[in-house]
Amino acid sequence: MTGIGTITVIGAGTMGHGIAETFAIHGHAVRLFDPFPEMRGKARAAIAAELELLAETGRIGPAAAADILARIAFPEDLAEAVAGAEFVIEAIPEDIALKRALFADLDRLCAPGTILASNTSSLDLDDMIAELPGARRADCMICHWYNPAHLVPLVELSDFGNMDPADLERVEALLQGCGKKTIRVLQNLPGLIANRIQQGIAREVFALIESGAATPEDIDAALKYGPAFRYATTGQLEIADFGGIDIWCAVGDNLLPEISAAQAASDLLRRKIAENKLGLKTGEGFFSYGEGRSAEITRDFHRRLIRQLATIDDN
Numbered sequence: 001m002t003g004i005g006t007i008t009v010i011g012a013g014t015m016g017h018g019i020a021e022t023f024a025i026h027g028h029a030v031r032l033f034d035p036f037p038e039m040r041g042k043a044r045a046a047i048a049a050e051l052e053l054l055a056e057t058g059r060i061g062p063a064a065a066a067d068i069l070a071r072i073a074f075p076e077d078l079a080e081a082v083a084g085a086e087f088v089i090e091a092i093p094e095d096i097a098l099k100r101a102l103f104a105d106l107d108r109l110c111a112p113g114t115i116l117a118s119n120t121s122s123l124d125l126d127d128m129i130a131e132l133p134g135a136r137r138a139d140c141m142i143c144h145w146y147n148p149a150h151l152v153p154l155v156e157l158s159d160f161g162n163m164d165p166a167d168l169e170r171v172e173a174l175l176q177g178c179g180k181k182t183i184r185v186l187q188n189l190p191g192l193i194a195n196r197i198q199q200g201i202a203r204e205v206f207a208l209i210e211s212g213a214a215t216p217e218d219i220d221a222a223l224k225y226g227p228a229f230r231y232a233t234t235g236q237l238e239i240a241d242f243g244g245i246d247i248w249c250a251v252g253d254n255l256l257p258e259i260s261a262a263q264a265a266s267d268l269l270r271r272k273i274a275e276n277k278l279g280l281k282t283g284e285g286f287f288s289y290g291e292g293r294s295a296e297i298t299r300d301f302h303r304r305l306i307r308q309l310a311t312i313d314d315n
């Protein structure tokens with residue numbers, strides 16, 4: 001199996017900068033393209049700050065950051081960014097028209113056989129590539145990272161059967177070589193696997209808050225110190241096996257009729273949006289953060305995830 005050489009990341013926002021950073025941390029030269037100069041500047045600054053924390057916590061060497069940053073090029077032009085690339089991953093906004101236009105550009109600019117991946121969370125791969133020539137479909141896949149991309153191990157992969165299996169294996173080898181845990185999604189499922197699981201949990205959490213069952217602090221504590229404590233090392237199916245499938249069946253029959261089966265996002269979220277309580281970015285969501293503390297709180301969140309990584313390293 002031949003490895004993947006030149007890597008291009010398109011879109012330097014929340015996800016793109018972290019994806020490029022991950023490849024660079026693991027020794028790959030990577031091009032990070034964004035048409036907006038201010039986004040390229042922000043991405044470089046975010047990567048530098050994240051590398052500083054990785055060095056401070058011993059995840060990278062004390063002097064490694066400069067070399068890692070030097071491996072990331074910030075081309076100003078899409079054609080230059082993808083010239084000779086073997087793996088291109090896009091992380092541009094979740095807008096089907098933008099993604100279709102980008103895939104059409106990539107089809108024009110990239111050599112046949114260049115792997116073209118999308119980091120989409122919810123869009124349909126077939127929809128994004130509907131207008132591409134048939135042969136190009138075999139180059140296209142979903143490669144879905146989690147935020148923050150340089151820290152969360154999971155990457156979900158799916159080509160829905162379009163690709164040469166050897167190419168999928170090359171992508172897996174690339175990501176696993178970067179310390180990622182890859183899974184394959186075998187069906188064309190909106191939201192792939194992890195987001196669907198997360199939405200199931202979130203639906204019940206929002207319903208519990210809405211009903212006044214406990215305070216926001218206690219509901220988050222119940223998740224963190226109960227189920228999520230186990231989930232950090234042990235999957236749901238293992239937990240069912242360890243607890244006993246007969247028990248899970250009985251409890252499921254008793255509780256599932258009682259819990260939320262909502263078919264749309266909670267009205268509580270809509271009320272928060274109407275009040276501009278969007279969370280950290282507006283200073284208040286379910287909790288209050290005060291003004292100007294966003295960078296500090298994000299850094300603390302990353303620090304906690306870095307501690308979690310030590311658990312994953314041991315698993």
Ligand SMILES: NC(=O)c1ccc[n+]([C@@H]2O[C@H](COP(=O)([O-])OP(=O)(O)OC[C@H]3O[C@@H](n4cnc5c(N)ncnc54)[C@H](O)[C@@H]3O)[C@@H](O)[C@H]2O)c1
Pocket residue numbers: 010011012013014015016033034035036039090091092093094095098102119120121122144145146147
């Ligand atoms: N944010 C998340 O938690 C998350 C998690 C997993 C997947 N995703 C998916 O990743 C993708 C990117 O999300 P994000 O949160 O990083 O978005 P973002 O808005 O933070 O970043 C998007 C970047 O794309 C750039 N861009 C816009 N149009 C472009 C174009 N035509 N060509 C190149 N670059 C362009 C923007 O300047 C911006 O820097 C989306 O598909 C999203 O659904 C997001």
